[in-house]
Amino acid sequence: MSRERLIEMTRHAIGHAQAGTIDQEPDVMKIPAANYYDPDRFDTEVKQIFRRMPLVLAPTAELPNPGDYKAMDAAGMPVLLCRDRDGEVRAFINSCSHRGTAVALDGTGNTSRFICPYHGWTFSQQGKLLGIASQEDFGDIDKTAYGLTPLPVKEQAGIIWGVLDPNSELDITRFLSGYDEMLGNFGFKSWHLFETRTVRGPNWKIAYDGYMDLYHLPVLHRESFGAGGSNQALYYAWGPHQRVISPSRYAHLVDKPETEWPTADLMVGVWTIFPHVSIASFYGGGRSVMLSQLFPGEKPGESFTTQYYLMENEPDEDQAREAHEQFKLLEYVVEVEDYGTGLRQQKALEAGGRDHVLFGRNEGGGHRFHGWVDRLIDADDKELNGLFVG
Numbered sequence: 001m002s003r004e005r006l007i008e009m010t011r012h013a014i015g016h017a018q019a020g021t022i023d024q025e026p027d028v029m030k031i032p033a034a035n036y037y038d039p040d041r042f043d044t045e046v047k048q049i050f051r052r053m054p055l056v057l058a059p060t061a062e063l064p065n066p067g068d069y070k071a072m073d074a075a076g077m078p079v080l081l082c083r084d085r086d087g088e089v090r091a092f093i094n095s096c097s098h099r100g101t102a103v104a105l106d107g108t109g110n111t112s113r114f115i116c117p118y119h120g121w122t123f124s125q126q127g128k129l130l131g132i133a134s135q136e137d138f139g140d141i142d143k144t145a146y147g148l149t150p151l152p153v154k155e156q157a158g159i160i161w162g163v164l165d166p167n168s169e170l171d172i173t174r175f176l177s178g179y180d181e182m183l184g185n186f187g188f189k190s191w192h193l194f195e196t197r198t199v200r201g202p203n204w205k206i207a208y209d210g211y212m213d214l215y216h217l218p219v220l221h222r223e224s225f226g227a228g229g230s231n232q233a234l235y236y237a238w239g240p241h242q243r244v245i246s247p248s249r250y251a252h253l254v255d256k257p258e259t260e261w262p263t264a265d266l267m268v269g270v271w272t273i274f275p276h277v278s279i280a281s282f283y284g285g286g287r288s289v290m291l292s293q294l295f296p297g298e299k300p301g302e303s304f305t306t307q308y309y310l311m312e313n314e315p316d317e318d319q320a321r322e323a324h325e326q327f328k329l330l331e332y333v334v335e336v337e338d339y340g341t342g343l344r345q346q347k348a349l350e351a352g353g354r355d356h357v358l359f360g361r362n363e364g365g366g367h368r369f370h371g372w373v374d375r376l377i378d379a380d381d382k383e384l385n386g387l388f389v390g
């Protein structure tokens with residue numbers, strides 16, 4: 001069924017390419033400049049969006065084996081992800097039940113149990129408290145009440161989502177709105193994680209605006225990607241998640257019967273996962289994607305993006321060299337071109353240089369994204385499930 005949807009989108013894009021048109025929003029949209037730097041607004045966004053929405057915590061390829069774990073900071077929350085011995089992914093607040101320090105230091109590894117680095121309490125892969133150091137000296141407590149605090153987690157389409165609120169009642173499947181089925185066409189479950197890095201950027205929404213923006217490609221990226229490409233975009237939405245493609249990408253399929261269109265060719269463009277991820281296809285070293293995972297920093301004008309270079313197949317030596325070159329180019333593209341521009345934008349807006357910014361009728365992705373941000377800021381916990389169609 002999702003291949004059907006891919007074919008529909010491709011047909012739609014080919015139609016627009018042949019007519020030389022795009023879908024336009026009814027009007028140009030204004031967004032208050034303060035949305036990008038106001039500290040109260042920023043705190044509210046972190047609280048209402050990052051602390052309530054399911055977030056992409058890792059690709060499956062980062063924790064492929066039982067015992068694999070990752071400790072990370074997610075929007076200020078210390079999180080521990082672990083694949084237990086039955087292959088099920090668990091997520092916890094990375095905080096020991098004795099006095100609260102992190103039971104695992106940030107990074108990845110493989111372990112059968114977690115030993116807290118402070119006094120040595122031990123926890124299982126399922127988060128159970130197994131052992132209290134010098135139990136007789138310490139005294140009696142109900143061990144079953146002192147496991148690690150579990151977080152809602154869901155692994156789907158080779159991606160691991162988690163919610164940072166342990167009491168969340170949000171249905172992750174509803175939130176995904178069928179988008180996970182579309183992403184399933186990549187087949188990430190069996191892909192290979194080649195390299196990762198983290199880059200610093202501007203306000204998280206400036207970064208996310210850029211993920212959905214093809215309008216800038218032939219201008220800002222003229223040196224890196226070339227000046228010859230199109231600046232047009234078509235957007236497709238599943239709840240708050242949006243895919244963006246260039247209508248001109250499918251010329252090579254026009255004369256082929258649809259049954260012969262390779263699924264991989266139908267997956268190009270950028271797949272954003274609200275509120276903080278983009279996935280874009282590349283071919284450096286073989287079929288690959290760069291998955292960018294964005295988190296707000298400690299202040300409005302700062303974000304951190306972890307980039308994962310995922311490859312369909314594990315590369316041989318030559319392919320690894322090419323993949324490395326590709327990933328290196330993308331570091332330059334994002335850090336220098338995109339985030340360099342974004343940080344100058346941030347600075348000028350913070351200086352009070354502008355009352356509002358604009359999203360054109362051709363930038364529908366931004367219209368919908370900012371609409372969702374506003375909607376979620378206004379929604380209380382009880383309303384959340386009702387916002388998503390499932």
Ligand code: FES
Nearest residue numbers: 096098099116119
């Ligand atoms: S804080 Fe973890 S054992 Fe004391």
Ligand SMILES: [Fe+2]
Nearest residue numbers: 210216221338
């Ligand atoms: Fe860009």
